[in-house]
Amino acid sequence: AGTLARPALAQSNPKVSWRLTSSFPKSLDTIYGTAEIFAKYVAQATDNNFQIQVFAAGEIVPGLQAADAVTNGTVELCHTAGYYYVGKDPTWALATAVPFALNARMQNAWMYYGGGVDLVNNFLAKSNIYALPCGNTGAQMGGWFRKEVNTVADLNGLKMRIAGLAGNVLAKLGGVPQQLAGGDIYPALEKGTIDATEWVGPYDDEKLGFYKVAPYYYYPAFWEGGAMLHLMFNQQKWNELPETYKGIVKAAAQAANCDMLAKYDYVNPQAIRRLAAAGAQLRPFSQEISQAYFDAAQQLYAELTAKNQDFKTIYESMTAYRRDAYLWFQVAEYSYDTFMMVQQRGNKL
Amino acid sequence: AGTLARPALAQSNPKVSWRLTSSFPKSLDTIYGTAEIFAKYVAQATDNNFQIQVFAAGEIVPGLQAADAVTNGTVELCHTAGYYYVGKDPTWALATAVPFALNARMQNAWMYYGGGVDLVNNFLAKSNIYALPCGNTGAQMGGWFRKEVNTVADLNGLKMRIAGLAGNVLAKLGGVPQQLAGGDIYPALEKGTIDATEWVGPYDDEKLGFYKVAPYYYYPAFWEGGAMLHLMFNQQKWNELPETYKGIVKAAAQAANCDMLAKYDYVNPQAIRRLAAAGAQLRPFSQEISQAYFDAAQQLYAELTAKNQDFKTIYESMTAYRRDAYLWFQVAEYSYDTFMMVQQRGNKL
Numbered sequence: 001a002g003t004l005a006r007p008a009l010a011q012s013n014p015k016v017s018w019r020l021t022s023s024f025p026k027s028l029d030t031i032y033g034t035a036e037i038f039a040k041y042v043a044q045a046t047d048n049n050f051q052i053q054v055f056a057a058g059e060i061v062p063g064l065q066a067a068d069a070v071t072n073g074t075v076e077l078c079h080t081a082g083y084y085y086v087g088k089d090p091t092w093a094l095a096t097a098v099p100f101a102l103n104a105r106m107q108n109a110w111m112y113y114g115g116g117v118d119l120v121n122n123f124l125a126k127s128n129i130y131a132l133p134c135g136n137t138g139a140q141m142g143g144w145f146r147k148e149v150n151t152v153a154d155l156n157g158l159k160m161r162i163a164g165l166a167g168n169v170l171a172k173l174g175g176v177p178q179q180l181a182g183g184d185i186y187p188a189l190e191k192g193t194i195d196a197t198e199w200v201g202p203y204d205d206e207k208l209g210f211y212k213v214a215p216y217y218y219y220p221a222f223w224e225g226g227a228m229l230h231l232m233f234n235q236q237k238w239n240e241l242p243e244t245y246k247g248i249v250k251a252a253a254q255a256a257n258c259d260m261l262a263k264y265d266y267v268n269p270q271a272i273r274r275l276a277a278a279g280a281q282l283r284p285f286s287q288e289i290s291q292a293y294f295d296a297a298q299q300l301y302a303e304l305t306a307k308n309q310d311f312k313t314i315y316e317s318m319t320a321y322r323r324d325a326y327l328w329f330q331v332a333e334y335s336y337d338t339f340m341m342v343q344q345r346g347n348k349l
Numbered sequence: 350a351g352t353l354a355r356p357a358l359a360q361s362n363p364k365v366s367w368r369l370t371s372s373f374p375k376s377l378d379t380i381y382g383t384a385e386i387f388a389k390y391v392a393q394a395t396d397n398n399f400q401i402q403v404f405a406a407g408e409i410v411p412g413l414q415a416a417d418a419v420t421n422g423t424v425e426l427c428h429t430a431g432y433y434y435v436g437k438d439p440t441w442a443l444a445t446a447v448p449f450a451l452n453a454r455m456q457n458a459w460m461y462y463g464g465g466v467d468l469v470n471n472f473l474a475k476s477n478i479y480a481l482p483c484g485n486t487g488a489q490m491g492g493w494f495r496k497e498v499n500t501v502a503d504l505n506g507l508k509m510r511i512a513g514l515a516g517n518v519l520a521k522l523g524g525v526p527q528q529l530a531g532g533d534i535y536p537a538l539e540k541g542t543i544d545a546t547e548w549v550g551p552y553d554d555e556k557l558g559f560y561k562v563a564p565y566y567y568y569p570a571f572w573e574g575g576a577m578l579h580l581m582f583n584q585q586k587w588n589e590l591p592e593t594y595k596g597i598v599k600a601a602a603q604a605a606n607c608d609m610l611a612k613y614d615y616v617n618p619q620a621i622r623r624l625a626a627a628g629a630q631l632r633p634f635s636q637e638i639s640q641a642y643f644d645a646a647q648q649l650y651a652e653l654t655a656k657n658q659d660f661k662t663i664y665e666s667m668t669a670y671r672r673d674a675y676l677w678f679q680v681a682e683y684s685y686d687t688f689m690m691v692q693q694r695g696n697k698l
Contacts, residue, residue: 045593220682255601269677336488348643
């Protein structure tokens with residue numbers, strides 16, 4: 001081939017060997033697998049000179065300590081969700097999803113073109129972290145309930161496994177948010193120690209078998225309209241990377257970001273059919289509960305923006321885009337989908 | 350840095366210099382720019398050893414001959430839309446979008462995980478082409494009309510600039526599809542030589558000023574629910590690439606695919622506001638026209654699948670996924686967006 005002529009003389013692919021701790025177990029193969037896809041893209045772009053070894057949650061540090069392990073340099077990077085760290089500062093959640101925020105496409109638009117990536121990194125620099133978007137689940141399901149919930153009164157005293165700001169909102173409505181690791185949820189739900197749990201969506205939820213003990217499957221997760229994962233890099237380690245490696249990592253992260261959502265969008269349609277066949281009872285949240293949840297979230301945001309400047313700065317950037325985005329998406333995108341869904345219900349697809 | 354130790358001894362980034370012909374002018378900066386982003390990602394991943402020079406439509410060959418230039422080896426690759434080549438075979442359109450097909454997220458899911466990429470490539474191999482997804486516009490607008498159209502009777506004799514299978518469907522409803530290059534549309538619309546035109550969406554349409562001469566801006570484009578662009582490679586040139594370069598190109602294309610949709614989703618919301626302020630009259634297509642268009646499209650598909658095995662194979666793969674996907678997307682994704690749009694209309698966002 002005439003175009004594959006002379007080998008270059010300069011060698012600029014230095015050997016780098018990094019460890020990535022994932023916040024996820026291998027059983028969540030879509031999310032966990034995204035870190036492996038990212039690592040593969042980086043390796044192939046560097047002729048295997050930049051090796052990133054992926055460790056599942058618990059192999060180096062527990063899943064919810066992944067970012068800490070990056071901050072303190074135990075590992076060079078992690079694959080995690082910012083909202084796991086709201087205990088440090090609620091601002092972390094804005095990297096992933098907060099109640100009534102953006103859908104997955106809007107989250108990409110705001111992150112890549114609306115300044116989101118830079119704003120998040122200005123904040124995370126305080127924790128010695130540089131972060132890049134890497135994956136999205138799409139809108140999640142609201143979770144599994146042992147009994148139907150129709151009114152706000154039904155939430156009173158409801159013990160639900162739900163994390164972060166979503167739990168704070170539930171508490172404003174009288175619910176009792178619980179923190180439980182993945183493996184502990186099913187037995188707690190079976191015994192009635194908890195009344196409800198949220199997890200991810202059909203494909204992941206199916207594996208944990210919740211439909212057997214809490215058959216009412218509510219939607220959507222108003223707290224996760226498009227939950228975005230991130231790669232988080234130790235700031236010194238990131239700074240030390242050659243510029244060409246930084247570029248490779250950014251492109252690989254963006255490719256893996258696209259890949260994860262595509263996989264969920266392919267496997268969830270099949271899983272929801274299987275769950276319905278197995279007895280899951282699909283239920284939309286009532287208008288009363290939805291609106292109460294929205295209003296309670298606005299109260300929470302008023303409190304947070306009043307006292308937390310970091311939160312305020314990023315939140316206002318996101319909501320400024322959200323106002324315009326939800327106006328535009330009503331036009332072409334939503335009307336297209338609506339028409340197609342009507343045809344689907346008419347059995348014409 | 351301890352991790353940046355010894356330089357590798359083997360050099361495996363051979364010099365490659367390729368030319369990419371885009372089907373788009375530089376003025377369509379989002380679509381055209383996606384090819385440049387892709388080329389940048391490839392260059393940085395190969396330490397600038399793999400250089401892809403991007404040429405605008407007309408610099409090497411006209412935009413609608415980009416794929417031919419790849420088939421015959423005039424250039425190594427192009428960035429184009431498959432549906433420009435329906436004159437060769439309607440199967441080409443399935444790579445991009447056909448009326449009432451998938452939205453942008455579903456198109457990614459089907460392409461990357463539902464076998465779409467392989468099916469498209471099995472077909473394009475006959476034209477000496479290997480193709481990868483690289484960009485999406487999202488659901489497009491239905492176009493600009495000099496007069497309102499409310500009934501199917503209003504389409505009778507309507508001269509509309511619209512291409513490909515969408516034009517065939519319009520013809521079934523009595524319309525007269527026209528082919529016009531971008532620069533010729535405005536004067537034709539101004540003089541009334543044509544009655545309507547479709548183009549892309551708010552951001553691109555605004556530049557051409559159609560609102561001044563055809564103020565009724567209809568939505569959505571039922572023929573482009575999520576129009577996907579592709580990179581198309583000359584098969585021999587692709588085969589000659591080292592495996593590591595093939596991997597780099599695949600990841601770079603997937604990253605650029607994500608990037609283009611994110612940019613459109615960021616710039617369109619601002620553009621639709623400006624267009625409305627400038628006098629564009631937003632109109633949804635009536636239920637009568639929408640359903641007639643759908644039914645006419647189904648007739649066309651019945652004809653095409655009866656006589657074209659390539660079309661049938663790919664179309665049936667796409668529609669099998671579409672049935673399940675439009676069921677699932679009604680649940681979490683659509684109900685989330687619907688609730689948010691109600692809040693937007695209530696001025697609560």
